[in-house]
Amino acid sequence: MILYNNTKGECELKTGYFVTGFPGFLSEQLLKEWISGSVSKSIYLLVMPSMQKQASERLEELKKINESQSVFHIVQGDITKPDMGMTHSASAYLKDKIHYVWHLAAVYDLAVPKSTAFQVNVTGTHHVNEWVRTLPNIKRYVYFSTAYVAGKRNGVIKETELIRPEAFRNHYEHSKFEAEVLVEKMKSEVPVTIIRPAIVKGSTKSGDTTKFDGPYYLMNIIDKVKSIPVIPYMGKSSAKLNVVPYDYVIQAANYLAHLPEGEGKTYHLTDPYPYPAREVYRFIMQEQAGRTPSFTMPVKAVQLTLSIPYVRKYIKAEKEGLDYFFWEAEFDQSQAEEDLRQSGIECPDFVKAIPSMVRFYEENKHDKRFHRKIK
Structure with a gap:
C-alpha cells in the first residue's frame, strides 16, 4: 500500500x-x-x-x-x-x-x-x-x-x-x-x-549524528572517567581504528x-590513513577532557569490567565494541579510490574532525534519544 x-x-x-x-x-x-x-x-x-x-x-x-x-x-x-x-x-x-x-x-x-x-x-x-x-x-x-x-x-x-x-x-x-x-x-x-x-561517525563539519555508538562509546567512557585521579589506556594494541x-x-x-x-x-x-586505536583514544581524551591517559589497563581487566551489566549501562558502552580496538587488519580501498578519483570525493582526516565530534557530543550527551539501550 x-x-x-x-x-x-x-x-x-x-x-x-x-x-x-x-x-x-x-x-x-x-x-x-x-x-x-x-x-x-x-x-x-x-x-x-x-x-x-x-x-x-x-x-x-x-x-x-x-x-x-x-x-x-x-x-x-x-x-x-x-x-x-x-x-x-x-x-x-x-x-x-x-x-x-x-x-x-x-x-x-x-x-x-x-x-x-x-x-x-x-x-x-x-x-x-x-x-x-x-x-x-x-x-x-x-x-x-x-x-x-x-x-x-x-x-x-x-x-x-x-x-x-x-x-x-x-x-x-x-x-x-x-x-x-x-x-x-x-x-x-x-x-x-x-x-x-x-x-x-557523524558529519565532518558539524559532528551531528543520531546515535552515540561506534567511536562515541569512547566519549561515553571518557565522560565517566575524566574526573578520576589517573586515567588508563584500554589495553595495549597497535591495531588501527577505521x-x-x-x-x-x-x-x-x-x-x-x-x-x-x-x-x-x-x-x-574506509579511511585509507586510519590512526591507531590507542591514539584515537588519546586524541579524543585530550579534546574532551583536557587530559592524557597515564598508564595501560590490561585488556583482560577491561573485558572483565565490561562484562558486568551494571558497568556497561553506567558508562553507556557495549563490550562487543572493544574487539575492534585490537583487530590487526587493514582495508584495501584501491578500487574505490580509483573510481572516485575524478569526483573529488575523498575521506577526510579523522583527527581533524574530533573537535566537531566532541562539541556535538557535549551539547547532546544528556539527551537519551542519542544513546543506545545497553544490555
Whole structure:
C-alpha cells in the first residue's frame, strides 16, 4: 500500500528510486543528498507500519529543503516478509517504475541476538533480492554491506574478495556476511554495486549524528572517567581504528552507484590513513577532557569490567565494541579510490574532525534519544 505522496501529480519520466531502511540515519542522509541536486526523482520508501508516523514526519521536514522537487512516496512493507510485505497491487504498480534499488535496511547492533540478526539481515536481503530480480528496468541494485564482513580475518582485506573467516566477533558481522554472499550471487543477473563502509561517525563539519555508538562509546567512557585521579589506556594494541564520516560515505556511494564502472563492483568506503586505536583514544581524551591517559589497563581487566551489566549501562558502552580496538587488519580501498578519483570525493582526516565530534557530543550527551539501550 502506498500511503504518502508529497505532490498531487507525478511525472512518469522521473527516474524511480526504491529505498529500504527509512527513516534510518543513513537513508535519510541519502535523501538529503538527492534532493540537494537539480535532478527530480520519484523516491519510493519502504517503511514498516510501526515507523509510518516517524517516516511521515521526517519527510515533512525534508520537503522544506527539497531543491530538486523530487516526489516522495511511503510504501508500507517489511523486508522480513515475502515480497517485502507489500500488497500485490503495490508491488505490481512499482515494478515498471523502479530503476535504482538501494537496500540499506538492517539491524546495526553489535549485541543483536542471532535470530533477529539473521531474520532481518539475511532473510530480509533474500526477499529484497527476489523482488529486484523481477524489475524489468533496473539500472543498479545498491547494497549496503559493511567492511566487517571480514570477521576475524587478519592482514589486508581486499574489495575483490569475500572470504569466509574462521570466526566472527558477533551476530551482526556474521549475518551481514551471509547477506553479502546472497547479493554477490546477484552480480551475474542484475547490475549490482556493493558498498562496505567502515565504522560510520557523524558529519565532518558539524559532528551531528543520531546515535552515540561506534567511536562515541569512547566519549561515553571518557565522560565517566575524566574526573578520576589517573586515567588508563584500554589495553595495549597497535591495531588501527577505521572510522569514516557519514557525509563521505553517502557522497561516495551515490557517485559510485551512478558510475558505469561501478557495475559489478564492491567498494570499501574506509579511511585509507586510519590512526591507531590507542591514539584515537588519546586524541579524543585530550579534546574532551583536557587530559592524557597515564598508564595501560590490561585488556583482560577491561573485558572483565565490561562484562558486568551494571558497568556497561553506567558508562553507556557495549563490550562487543572493544574487539575492534585490537583487530590487526587493514582495508584495501584501491578500487574505490580509483573510481572516485575524478569526483573529488575523498575521506577526510579523522583527527581533524574530533573537535566537531566532541562539541556535538557535549551539547547532546544528556539527551537519551542519542544513546543506545545497553544490555
